[in-house]
Amino acid sequence: MQRPFSLSVLLLTALLAWGTVGTAWAKLTIEITGGVEGAQPIAVVPFGNVDGARPNVDIADVIAADLARSGKFKPMPRREMLMTPHREADVDMREWQLLAMNSLVVGEVMPRATGGYDIRYVLMDVFTGKKLLADTVTSTSKGLRNAAHRIADAIYADLTGEPGVFATRIAYVTSSGHKSRVALRVADADGFNAQTIVDSAEPIMSPAWSPDGRRLAYVSFEGRQSAIYVQDLASGRRERVASYQGINGSPAFSPDGRRLAMTLSKDGNPDIYVLDLSTRQLTRLTDHYAIDTEPAWAPSGDHLVFTSDRGGKPQIYRVAASGGPAQRVTFQGDYNAAASYAPSGNALVMVTREGGRFRVVMTDPQGGARRYVSNGSLDESPSFAPNGNMIIYATQNNGRGVLAATPLSSGASHRLSRDAGEVREPAWSPLLQ
Amino acid sequence: MLVRGKTASASALRLDRVLTAQEPNVNRCLFPVAALSLTAVVVTGCATSPPPPPPQPAPPSAAELDALTPSVQEEIVLERPAPEPIQPLSPLDDPNSPLYNKVVYFDYDTAEIRPEGADLLRTHAGYIYRTPGARVTLEGHTDERGTRGYNLALGDRRADAVQRFLVAEGVPAEKLSRLSYGEERPAEPGSSERAWSRNRRVELVY
Numbered sequence: 125m126q127r128p129f130s131l132s133v134l135l136l137t138a139l140l141a142w143g144t145v146g147t148a149w150a151k152l153t154i155e156i157t158g159g160v161e162g163a164q165p166i167a168v169v170p171f172g173n174v175d176g177a178r179p180n181v182d183i184a185d186v187i188a189a190d191l192a193r194s195g196k197f198k199p200m201p202r203r204e205m206l207m208t209p210h211r212e213a214d215v216d217m218r219e220w221q222l223l224a225m226n227s228l229v230v231g232e233v234m235p236r237a238t239g240g241y242d243i244r245y246v247l248m249d250v251f252t253g254k255k256l257l258a259d260t261v262t263s264t265s266k267g268l269r270n271a272a273h274r275i276a277d278a279i280y281a282d283l284t285g286e287p288g289v290f291a292t293r294i295a296y297v298t299s300s301g302h303k304s305r306v307a308l309r310v311a312d313a314d315g316f317n318a319q320t321i322v323d324s325a326e327p328i329m330s331p332a333w334s335p336d337g338r339r340l341a342y343v344s345f346e347g348r349q350s351a352i353y354v355q356d357l358a359s360g361r362r363e364r365v366a367s368y369q370g371i372n373g374s375p376a377f378s379p380d381g382r383r384l385a386m387t388l389s390k391d392g393n394p395d396i397y398v399l400d401l402s403t404r405q406l407t408r409l410t411d412h413y414a415i416d417t418e419p420a421w422a423p424s425g426d427h428l429v430f431t432s433d434r435g436g437k438p439q440i441y442r443v444a445a446s447g448g449p450a451q452r453v454t455f456q457g458d459y460n461a462a463a464s465y466a467p468s469g470n471a472l473v474m475v476t477r478e479g480g481r482f483r484v485v486m487t488d489p490q491g492g493a494r495r496y497v498s499n500g501s502l503d504e505s506p507s508f509a510p511n512g513n514m515i516i517y518a519t520q521n522n523g524r525g526v527l528a529a530t531p532l533s534s535g536a537s538h539r540l541s542r543d544a545g546e547v548r549e550p551a552w553s554p555l556l557q
Numbered sequence: 558m559l560v561r562g563k564t565a566s567a568s569a570l571r572l573d574r575v576l577t578a579q580e581p582n583v584n585r586c587l588f589p590v591a592a593l594s595l596t597a598v599v600v601t602g603c604a605t606s607p608p609p610p611p612p613q614p615a616p617p618s619a620a621e622l623d624a625l626t627p628s629v630q631e632e633i634v635l636e637r638p639a640p641e642p643i644q645p646l647s648p649l650d651d652p653n654s655p656l657y658n659k660v661v662y663f664d665y666d667t668a669e670i671r672p673e674g675a676d677l678l679r680t681h682a683g684y685i686y687r688t689p690g691a692r693v694t695l696e697g698h699t700d701e702r703g704t705r706g707y708n709l710a711l712g713d714r715r716a717d718a719v720q721r722f723l724v725a726e727g728v729p730a731e732k733l734s735r736l737s738y739g740e741e742r743p744a745e746p747g748s749s750e751r752a753w754s755r756n757r758r759v760e761l762v763y
Contacts, residue, residue: 327741329705343709348694350736371713371737374706387710389717389737394710415714418706431707438707462704475704482702502748504704523748549705 163198164283166191167225170202171243172210172232179233179241179268186272187229187279190290190314194280194513195531200225212246217253225250227283231275240264243271247279257282269316289313289509293553294516295321295331295340296527300545308342310357313509313552321355322362331549334377337556341365341375341384352386354401365399374418378425378445385409385419385428396430396443409447420464421445429453429472431461440474440491454491462504465489466512473497473506473515484517486532497530505549518548648684649763655680659761660744661719662754665700668714670722678719681761682726685733694762695719697737698744700753705739712737719759 168188173179188199200223209215210232220228231245240263247257257278263271270291277288292313299306306328311318322328326345333340334354341354350372355362366372370389377384384399396409396419410416414434421428422442429442432450440454440463454460459477466473469489476485476494484498484506497506497515506517509529516529525546648654659681661674670678685691697712697719716735724730745752 327738329709329739329741345736345738345741348736370717370735371709373709373739387706389710389713392717394713415707415710417710418704431704433707438703459703461707477703482704502701520748 163192163196164226165200165224166197166227166229166283167200167205167220167223168229169205169208169210169231171230171245174232174234177233177235177241180265181268181272183231183233183243183268183272183275184229186269186314187276190273190276190288191280193314193529193531194288194290194533196280196284196513196533212248212255212258215248217248217250220250227256227279229279236262241268241271243268243275245275247282269312273312273314286513287511287555289511289514289552289555292510292556293337294527295333295551295553296547297328297331297549298545298547304545308340310340310553321357322353329549330374331551332375332377333551333553335379335381335554337553339377341377343373343375352384354384365401370394376419376421376428378421379423380425385421387417387419396428398445407447409443409445410450412450416441416450418462422465423467423469429463429465431463440472453489454487456491456494462506464507466508467510468512471512473508475504475506484515484530486515497532498528500528503528505551507550507552509552510555516550516552518550656684659763660758661761663715663757663759665753665757666703666711668711668718670718675722678722679726682723682728685723685728686726691732691763693723693733695723695733695735696742696760696762697735697739698742698756698758698760699740700756701740701743701748702753703740705741709737709739709741712739715757715759719761 168184168191171183191197192199204223206223207216207219209230211230215228215230226249228248228250229245231243234242234244236242242260242262244260245258246255248255259278261271261275273291276290280286280288280290290313293310294313295308295310297306297308305323305325307323308321308328308331309318310321321340322342322344324344324346326348328345329343331340331342338358339354339356341352343350343352349367351364351367352372352375353362353364365384366386366388368388368390371387371394373387375384375386382401384401386397386399387394388397389395391408393413394415394417395411396416398407398409399405400407409428410430410432412432412434414432415438416430416432416434418431419428420430425445427442427444429440431438432441433439435452437458438461439452440460441450441452443450453463453472454474457476457478461475463472463474465471471486472489472491473484473486475482481501482503483496483500484503486495486497487493498517498519500519503517503519506515508515513533514529514531516527518525519528520526525548527547527550648656649659651657655677658677661670661677663669663671685693695716697714697716699708699711713735716737720730720733720735723733740756743752743756744758745755
């Protein structure tokens with residue numbers, strides 16, 4: 125029964141099942157439902173197609189949608205554009221000044237002799253007329269969306285001074301109904317290119333990214349037995365790293381990627397353990413008769429926060445990565461759980477209960493000042509975008525599980541994302557190379 | 558945890574945790590005493606040896622067995638295929654047996670076993686104890702409220718409470734295993750009080 129470290133590496137057949145579920149879960153769509161007050165006006169002019177280029181992706185449209193989703197930009201609707209230049213030399217900047225734009229993006233797509241495309245683009249400041257950014261991005265014809273996301277990342281970084289997260293990915297769990305098949309999926313941050321990572325008749329839970337974005341840890345109940353797996357996304361190979369009696373839950377990679385924190389109850393009560401992924405040494409971090417679960421690493425790697433009901437109700441505690449006594453972090457309210465750190469380490473996001481409602485709330489690392497992030501009643505599984513500027517979480521919409529993201533900078537309304545079935549447990553990838 | 562004492566359940570829960578962690582045998586002895594002092598639930602006394610199993614459920618009546626046997630006339634008229642050999646109906650599958658019910662329910666955010674759950678578990682304890690080869694997985698579940706990670710732990714705690722109860726009733730621990738599904742496998746979908754109450758449960762899976 126107890127085979128904690130199965131050395132058999134399984135090659136998944138999950139991707140083969142894609143065809144059977146593909147129609148039900150065609151795309152994770154993300155829509156903007158709120159205004160974006162205080163957002164910068166920017167015009168992303170439709171890119172020109174040069175030398176017979178026929179890209180199957182509207183590059184400018186992808187860029188504009190990315191920028192809008194960040195909450196920091198308000199792209200100009202195309203129908204309001206009076207001119208559509210593709211090159212810097214063709215731009216009449218007075219026109220864009222009259223249209224009250226701050227920034228302007230023009231570009232064009234050219235086929236490459238060896239296949240694929242070159243995408244040349246320029247970012248300009250409308251007030252000064254100055255060229256802020258000019259680059260040429262090479263893409264395969266299948267990789268055009270990703271190329272557009274990388275251009276959007278570069279524009280975002282230039283204008284805000286922070287890294288963009290448009291070329292990142294989001295892992296999440298779907299189910300198409302009551303007791304039906306469950307799938308762990310990964311989509312681009314804009315909801316496109318959703319792929320099934322593993323598919324099962326039994327529950328799948330708690331996806332967690334490795335810091336290099338190449339592996340996912342998750343909990344699966346296949347074979348009516350809970351186990352933690354670590355799966356390589358490129359090859360589909362995976363390894364079972366914990367399958368003890370009791371629960372095997374809440375995996376979390378350390379910032380250096382070498383260790384995996386998890387919740388096990390093999391010794392009686394749910395406690396926090398850390399598994400060294402190379403030596404396979406398992407260290408018990410907490411030892412308490414109460415529930416200890418949902419570990420999350422501080423970005424520094426020197427401590428973790430976790431949920432414990434050792435005080436009678438679930439609250440957030442912290443413990444050194446080497447173990448030792450736990451310190452209570454949250455005191456406000458009688459239910460605080462599932463905390464995780466902002467990438468900077470200067471904020472925590474978690475789930476709190478107030479008046480019977482479960483909402484996402486942000487707090488400082490000492491559990492002091494609070495700021496509500498979500499406004500539902502069964503909101504959960506919050507995590508930060510890797511640039512810290514947005515929080516994604518699971519919420520309910522007409523009784524159905526959907527994903528929502530809230531940009532922290534603009535005060536914009538939430539955005540909902542939805543698949544055909546239930547969607548839950550989003551986990552935002554790190555910045556990807 | 559053994560029984561839900563209205564006034565002293567919290568301390569009983571704590572006592573159980575501490576005692577069980579340190580000295581399971583003492584726990585088995587003390588627990589019914591503590592339970593007696595808290596509530597009027599009948600217990601079987603201190604167990605230096607396993608407690609006597611509860612009375613056997615009544616075997617199926619002749620009328621019930623007859624009802625299971627197709628009549629010759631029916632067979633001819635309907636030209637049905639020959640009936641398969643009659644297997645003796647397991648009490649686990651007999652709707653008239655108390656063992657047919659294999660689910661105990663819980664209040665919100667607690668792993669305390671209710672009195673009616675304790676009664677059912679005693680019935681199962683006797684059956685598991687005297688049935689060679691009986692193996693039971695205790696599947697713990699929660700309602701959808703709260704975080705998934707915490708609910709996974711809460712489901713485990715409920716399964717653990719049932720496991721300890723059965724062991725205290727004399728069931729060898731090796732016949733039992735526990736598996737928490739947290740909130741992932743609701744018995745009834747939806748966000749109503751009714752659905753929630755049906756989803757906070759431990760299922761005995763033989």
